Amino acid sequence: MAELNTGDGGGGKDKKVRSKKQNSKVDLTAMVDLAFLLITFFMLTTTLSKPQSMNLGLPDKEDDKKKEAPIKVDENRTMTILLGGDSKLVRYVGLLATPVAGGAPKDFAFGKEGIRAELLKRKAAVLAYSTAKGKPKNGMIVIIKPSKKSNYRNLVDILDEMAIVDVPTYAIVNEFTPEEQKLLEGK
Numbered sequence: 001m002a003e004l005n006t007g008d009g010g011g012g013k014d015k016k017v018r019s020k021k022q023n024s025k026v027d028l029t030a031m032v033d034l035a036f037l038l039i040t041f042f043m044l045t046t047t048l049s050k051p052q053s054m055n056l057g058l059p060d061k062e063d064d065k066k067k068e069a070p071i072k073v074d075e076n077r078t079m080t081i082l083l084g085g086d087s088k089l090v091r092y093v094g095l096l097a098t099p100v101a102g103g104a105p106k107d108f109a110f111g112k113e114g115i116r117a118e119l120l121k122r123k124a125a126v127l128a129y130s131t132a133k134g135k136p137k138n139g140m141i142v143i144i145k146p147s148k149k150s151n152y153r154n155l156v157d158i159l160d161e162m163a164i165v166d167v168p169t170y171a172i173v174n175e176f177t178p179e180e181q182k183l184l185e186g187k
Contacts, residue, residue, distance in 0.1 A: 076100055076129050078141045079122055081115070081158060082176075084184040085149030089115055089158075093122065096179050105183055110157050119165040139168040145176060147184055 075094035082090040087110060093103025108115045119142075126140040142162065146155050155172070162170050176184075 073141060074138070077126050077138060078143060079103075079119075080143045080145060080180075082180055082184050083144065083146040083150035083154050083158065085147070085151075087154055088150075088184065089154075090184055091115070091118065092183075096177070096183070110154070110161070115158070116161050116165060119161060119167065123165060123167065142167050142170040144170060144172045145180065146172070146174065147176065147181075 075098075079091055079093050080096070084090065089108045089110065090105055091108060092099050092105040094100035096105070099105070108118060119140075123140050126138075130138040144155070144158055144162075
């Protein structure tokens with residue numbers, strides 16, 4: 001804090017009167033307190049970034065009670081992806097017994113040059129096919145079938161690929177036909 005000196009000038013008749021220089025001290029305690037209060041206030045009032053997750057639509061329990069007739073879907077719009085052990089990935093287009101032209105079963109790898117390139121190519125082909133039929137809003141449908149030997153990471157990776165490629169409709173199915181099981185095992 002500041003001080004006030006009230007002593008005499010120390011001067012007599014012959015001496016010049018000089019004013020004494022005061023020591024200037026600024027107390028910053030209040031400003032530091034205010035700074036910490038502001039930091040605390042902004043830390044408590046800001047929201048931290050929330051983790052982002054992918055929306056996964058699950059069927060209602062009431063839908064299990066309603067057994068409706070199966071919906072007919074054009075084979076040219078469907079692609080089935082089989083997930084196997086050791087990150088094995090097999091895709092076919094249409095039905096396994098009668099694949100669409102260029103849709104015979106084929107092995108792929110995860111990543112940009114693997115399944116993503118195939119999904120983009122197939123999405124463009126389905127868009128051209130649907131536009132030619134006069135229904136450009138009908139997009140590609142992907143059926144994902146993870147086997148019991150596949151791991152959770154592979155399923156998440158393929159769901160990420162669906163989000164990256166912006167596939168409008170996809171489903172996760174856990175029913176394998178014997179032919180699909182043989183195809184996945186490489187027989």
